[in-house]
Amino acid sequence: MxxxxxxxxxxxxxxxxxxxxxxxxxxxxxxxxxxxxxxxxxxxxxxxxxxxxxxxxxxxxxxxxxxxxxxxxxxxxxxxxxxxxxxxxxxxxxxxxxxxxxxxxxxxxxxxxxxxxxxxxxxxxxxxxxxxxxxxxxxxxxxxxxxxxxxxxxxxxxxxxxxxxxxxxxxxxxxxxxxxxxxxxxxxxxxxxxxxTRFAQWWQRSKRAGHAFAEGAALHGTMPERHWVAEARRALLWGMAGPLAIVLLVVAIGPVGLLGALVYPLQVLRLSRRGGGIWALFSVLGKFAEAQGALGYYRSRLMGRKKRLIEYK
Known part of the structure; x- marks a missing residue:
């Protein structure tokens, strides 16, 4: 051939x-x-x-x-x-x-x-x-x-x-x-x-992944594909909804609401059983960057703006 x-x-x-x-x-x-x-x-x-x-x-x-x-x-x-x-x-x-x-x-x-x-x-x-x-x-x-x-x-x-x-x-x-x-x-x-070699590069790469998850789910998120629906939801859950819930807890019950943030180290411990501590730590951290990328996609789509490259090199 x-x-x-x-x-x-x-x-x-x-x-x-x-x-x-x-x-x-x-x-x-x-x-x-x-x-x-x-x-x-x-x-x-x-x-x-x-x-x-x-x-x-x-x-x-x-x-x-x-x-x-x-x-x-x-x-x-x-x-x-x-x-x-x-x-x-x-x-x-x-x-x-x-x-x-x-x-x-x-x-x-x-x-x-x-x-x-x-x-x-x-x-x-x-x-x-x-x-x-x-x-x-x-x-x-x-x-x-x-x-x-x-x-x-x-x-x-x-x-x-x-x-x-x-x-x-x-x-x-x-x-x-x-x-x-x-x-x-x-x-x-x-x-x-x-x-x-720098954290900022890794963050941008993770942010780009979040954008891809959100757009992929928007294009092919229906059955039977459900393309990247779970990935987009996890990014928004851990990277946006979680921090927002902690803030609301603090507003509602005071500083003790910060205990809600313990869910993140607990998630790291849970994931570390699957892929080791370093992978687990960056997997959890990466959800904040992915949420940023996903929200950027939704904002651009809502406002009718052209998508801009997310470069990390």
Whole structure:
């Protein structure tokens, strides 16, 4: 089956070079650039990639960039490996993924294990590395790195270009509704370089997740999908309703109402039995950022405003 690759990026520098070099056996490689000023375009061209420069006068989303790459694919391309420019495909992944799709004609997307390059650099990188470790087998969604059938993507209209987050899971919902399956292999797929070393970066990333939960639930929250309804509700419960209830308790019965805040350390203790203390602590803290992102989505929707990117790098 004919194979191509689409890489999206902006000012990735040496990471983009490593990404493209690892795709040495794949052609064509299409690099979609979103306004880089670090020589990324020239570096991609020097490595034989076809460059698509996005019109940055239009609102940018990663989904829009991936659609631009999809539109630039040659007609004969049957499979496409999507990659973010800060990722490096691992040896053996392409062959394993292509072989799986050839053997499973009803699978539209196959993904594998994405790992952080430097999980020891920060607690945030370690958390993200654990986040990428999704269950093996049939899956509901994939992430930004995955091997996909071009015909299936085009049949459902590709990515929803106006989404600022959660674009792959949303597209996977539509693919599954069309009868396709998504699969996670027990295979090393890509190495990712998050470079999240500050709390503020992690907060923004969690805030973006909350936005994605709220918008995903708004788009596909009805039965049978219930897409991200539970995630959005948990964010609002722990990140908004909980603090509001504590404030009301204090107003109603005085300082003793602050005892209601003990529900948060108790929740950390409860979750720590499942994934350890560090994960539990940040899972609870993250609900405040997720609630902020969800409320931001609802506010923009109510006021008819355009959604703005939530960036953490």
């Amino acid at each position: 004919s194979l191509a690759a689409i890489v999206i990026g902006r000012n990735e520098g040496a990471r983009l070079i490593a990404c493209l070099d690892a795709l040495g056996g794949v052609a064509p490689v299409i690099y979609v650039d979103s306004g880089s000023t670090d020589g990324s375009v020239a570096a991609a061209q020097a490595r034989g990639a076809q460059v698509v420069a996005l019109d940055m006068t239009q609102p940018f989303t990663a989904a829009r960039a991936r659609n631009a790459g999809l539109a630039a694919l040659p007609k004969e391309a049957e499979l496409v490996q999507f990659l973010d420019g800060d990722c490096v495909v691992q040896e053996g992944w392409i062959a394993a993924a292509v072989g799986f799709l050839e053997a499973q004609p009803d699978v539209a997307i196959v993904c594998g294990r994405r790992r952080e390059i430097n999980p020891e650099a920060s607690v945030y990188n370690r958390l993200i590395d654990d986040e990428w470790n999704t269950p093996v087998g049939e899956a509901l969604y994939c992430g930004g790195d995955a091997l996909m059938r071009v015909a299936a993507l085009r049949a459902v209209g590709g990515y929803r270009a106006d989404l600022i987050a959660g674009e792959e899971p949303e597209m996977c919902v539509r693919l599954r509704q069309a009868g396709w399956r998504i699969w996670r292999l027990e295979a090393e797929m890509t190495a990712h370089d998050a470079q999240i």
